[in-house]
Amino acid sequence: MVIVSRQNPLVKELASLREKKGRRARGAFLVEGTKMVREAFAAGMNVLRVAVREDYAGEDFPAPAVVLGAGAFAAVSDEKTPQGIVAEVALPSARLRPPAGNCLFLDGLQDPSNVGAIVRTAVAAGYGELYLADCADPFSPKSVRASMSGVFFARLMQGTREELLSLIGVPLIAADMGGEDVFSFTPPAQFCLAVGSEGSGLTQAVRGRADFTVRIPMDARTESLNAAVSAGVLMYALKAQTHLRR
């Protein structure tokens, strides 16, 4: 049976996942495109449902499937040129806990694509536990897309600055223009890297809690880097310095 009405309750449920309120209400988020859906299964995510557009001719997945007409699918999809498949995936546990390894603290990052790209890099670089204070929701469709499969593997913990900071028992390394050159800095054995937003940097609350501050050396004509680029350079620089030290 093909569901054609955008008013169908199931279509409305899926479409609600585009907004944070809907994701919270349903305890689920949206994953879009064949590759991402395949990776959600491969990563062992709890895939609640798959929805395909009636002309979808890609692979099948072992989950309850619904078929939508083009209009109904468009109401659910977040892509400009959709492949015709989305999955509703249960939000992974976000129970707050102290970090087991090196981790990342994101302070007020509002661009969902930057948040997603940072999640992607964090998993790659071994900062799989992320604490997000006042950031764009990493489970928004834009962020999920930019993270590639990063959101399936990272532990994403959202909360207030105060509760997150009080949880992180390891030295905090803050990224700040006035800090030490990260390439000549020797990090402690375990640490949390804190990065702020592109526009305003770290908040005073986070800066005040920092044990160290580091900066990326830059040409004098440059004020700053893209937030995802900057986080990536810092994560890898600290990782490399940690290994050199050992």
Place this chain on the structure above:
Amino acid sequence: MVIVSRQNPLVKELASLREKKGRRARGAFLVEGTKMVREAFAAGMNVLRVAVREDYAGEDFPAPAVVLGAGAFAAVSDEKTPQGIVAEVALPSARLRPPAGNCLFLDGLQDPSNVGAIVRTAVAAGYGELYLADCADPFSPKSVRASMSGVFFARLMQGTREELLSLIGVPLIAADMGGEDVFSFTPPAQFCLAVGSEGSGLTQAVRGRADFTVRIPMDARTESLNAAVSAGVLMYALKAQTHLRR
């Protein structure tokens, strides 16, 4: 005098700068927003004309100014929430020449925001000469925006892979999954870093010309990084290793 018609020749000229064809025809590109326009002047760019929306209340600039009605301005602007000011800036020289310092070769990068973010990072990290083969135009509004003021300071040379590669007389370091860990690699005194697109990596032509290949070490669950993040990590890693060596 306020120009209200979208059909006004001046409005059509400015609007044409949103497309590569128009930029080439006029030898100019579009810079948008107070901060970017201010930086274009500060960088000594040749600002041909400034156009403001009639309600623009920001600072004045020393260039011929035109005032546009809201509709005419919307036809010119590329922003979702325009500040009400754009400038037409002469394209800087793109005459091909061999690199004087360390440089970057971009191989088939099609995302204008990634190209812009890479230009921004390249200026910051001291890779101010960029060779772009089969890439998104760095002077598109999206790329200019993502570069911040990077396009004002970088030397951006576009051409075919063959002509660009034949021009670069220094060792070529190619970014490739199969390469050496960039954090344990010692680069030569001068080099050109070549990075490919996120989807397909480097073309065979560029890979075949490489003197070295390097990779960013990644968690096994990660396939790749965002192209701008990846280029940023590589540029800074090689820069740091160069300094360590000396």
